[in-house]
């Protein structure tokens with residue numbers, strides 16, 4: 001079995017998809033909240049015309065983390081013509097729904113309404129938009145904000161998601177390359193969760209890793225179309241390190257800066273410390289060097305051992321007694337039928 | 345045209361004794377020299393344009409004795425010696441510098457003559473090596489040619505049949521000497537009309553093997569003596585048989601067909617004897633008095649002689665090959681394998697040949713409405729006279745019969761159906777059928793074609809070519825494909841059941857040739873491990889039709905190169 005097979009096993013273990021069992025109760029909660037929010041807004045004269053997910057759930061780049069909450073970014077959209085002038089008015093309606101349904105720490109933040117459901121480790125953010133002709137405006141403002149700080153602010157909620165999901169730059173087998181990119185993001189996230197202290201993990205934003213990886217992604221398929229996530233990851237990290245994200249502060253100290261690729265184009269790491277930047281730079285460099293070692297290693301078991309040190313125990317090391325390449329069980333693709341171009 | 349005076353001056357300046365012909369009508373120059381004390385004169389007729397190696401002829405060739413690479417021809421009643429410098433087409437001549445070209449050619453002519461005159465041993469060896477072309481020099485070319493369909497060359501008396509009347513081309517225009525053990529295909533024999541009711545008996549031919557031979561005679565006048573001398577080289581045993589059994593039959597016509605080993609291989613040549621009255625075969629000077637002797641052109645028509653001329657390999661004649669699929673790719677494969685010398689070819693296809701197939705299939709129009717497989721078998725036997733190709737209307741899945749499959753050296757599947765091909769492969773695995781299999785297919789829009797060779801005794805199998813490269817599971821489409829799965833690649837001209845994948849005859853042919861090459865290399869044991877091979881075409885048509893191509897297509901640069909098939913993630917192989 002190839003090292004790629006081991007990477008795919010690892011990916012299966014760490015990936016968190018919305019349809020996964022682990023997610024089931026959180027997902028059900030989300031669904032029921034959404035229903036209640038829709039009803040409440042409708043009753044008040046602001047029918048929801050659209051809702052969608054944002055964040056890693058919307059780009060299939062979420063990873064499992066035992067200590068952290070499931071994050072759900074659930075956007076709801078009302079029609080421009082129905083919307084009240086005061087954006088906080090609709091946020092209050094949503095807040096009430098969350099409070100009534102037993103959420104903790106429900107509050108109105110500047111960009112959204114947020115709450116926790118601790119028994120399910122669920123953290124939910126609900127941004128509210130109004131929309132007209134494809135133009136979205138986000139409801140900005142807190143409960144006690146004065147009028148200057150409350151506004152419907154021009155926004156591009158789907159732009160980032162679409163940018164991450166775009167395969168326009170991949171030539172040949174584009175869907176497979178996008179999938180490899182998403183696996184690469186998940187590997188980076190799991191690596192971050194394992195290699196940094198929990199205080200620093202929170203400062204290395206997932207969206208920051210995702211944007212860097214997307215901008216610098218180096219798909220790796222050999223000439224036969226065979227994927228190598230190992231090489232893709234290594235090459236992508238190398239490109240990130242050379243990609244002007246790390247600004248030297250002298251003395252081998254760095255600040256990290258990554259601009260959002262879509263509106264509002266702000267620096268994701270705005271205000272991030274030299275410590276965070278330096279740690280990220282040094283650990284990425286060390287990760288790249290370790291991956292080089294893995295690539296140079298010919299034995300699959302030894303490769304797995306090195307990768308286990310990088311990614312933790314979800315990257316399994318086959319025991320040498322049960323040989324790494326013993327009879328594999330036949331597995332089948334999950335499609336029932338595939339269209340084919342084969343003829344004779 | 346080069347100026348004759350300039351040429352003479354040039355050659356003289358290079359120390360040649362060169363003169364121009366006194367007759368101005370011909371632009372001829374003559375060069376005189378001596379080789380080993382022998383005077384030699386070479387002449388050259390200037391040409392309007394230099395299109396090949398300039399030719400020099402030997403004047404009075406008979407004065408120089410028999411020289412290798414010199415043959416005598418008649419030029420306006422004058423005997424001249426034509427000198428074969430080498431294959432004239434295999435040199436590239438500097439026609440922009442005619443003086444240099446003529447000078448260089450002259451030197452080459454002189455070199456050849458020098459070699460023949462100064463090295464008698466080499467001269468004799470060369471004369472024997474080129475025996476058959478020299479023999480043509482004394483042959484009576486006006487005579488009807490003789491086709492001989494015997495293989496062994498042993499002493500044998502056979503009937504000679506006359507050509508069919510009014511046949512001026514094709515094998516029916518030849519005299520035919522056919523021995524009883526002919527192995528021509530049934531259809532070919534039928535086609536040849538070689539039954540006696542149509543061809544009339546002309547006389548008897550005797551095949552005589554020789555143990556040695558002298559160089560061919562230079563002139564027709566020498567033939568009689570040359571023949572009598574040649575009889576010395578008959579093995580005593582055969583000589584006795586000849587005297588006692590053969591040649592006793594009295595006739596006005598006889599043919600003798602000799603065969604002998606010369607340095608270039610076995611050579612065959614034929615003499616024709618004609619008398620006013622019936623006589624037995626002339627074997628002595630005395631008997632010879634009654635006969636007129638002529639050398640006539642002979643074409644040996646047996647596998648050993650005919651097949652290698654097309655690059656066919658006789659070793660392949662014993663291999664058994666099953667070809668499933670007689671479509672445009674399969675048809676091409678059948679044709680190419682037959683021309684390579686595969687004789688035992690069983691072709692399976694349930695389809696009938698229709699007008700829609702005409703422009704992308706090897707079969708001609710008269711096979712319309714006939715089963716493609718049978719049509720191909722018939723056609724192959726006709727074209728490749730030793731072919732034993734047979735057609736059958738069975739399809740791939742009905743061939744799941746271990747015993748039958750095990751009788752083949754190679755199975756070639758050219759049906760373009762991944763479902764059936766994978767089902768068949770599973771049958772082979774489950775039933776332990778270890779016959780090597782080639783699967784071949786092409787893709788639409790001219791992007792390319794593929795072939796895999798699955799040798800069960802080696803690493804790598806068909807399913808290696810179906811490992812989904814994204815999930816590493818068993819996939820439904822080959823990972824060799826250049827077109828991404830799940831796109832509409834069919835063109836629908838006339839409703840359901842009439843869809844077809846858009847590909848042209850060239851692409852089928854390309855794919856068929858590639859698969860045939862793989863098959864032949866395998867059968868010749870040049871490939872001993874499971875392999876794959878693809879060719880990549882252009883993406884114009886795919887782009888025009890918004891067809892998405894795979895990474896492999898974009899990266900691929902190994903067209904027609906045979907690569908290992910094994911994929912380490914193939915469960916069937918581990």
Ligand SMILES: [Zn+2]
Pocket residue numbers: 804805806807808809910911914915916917
């Ligand atoms: Zn295999």
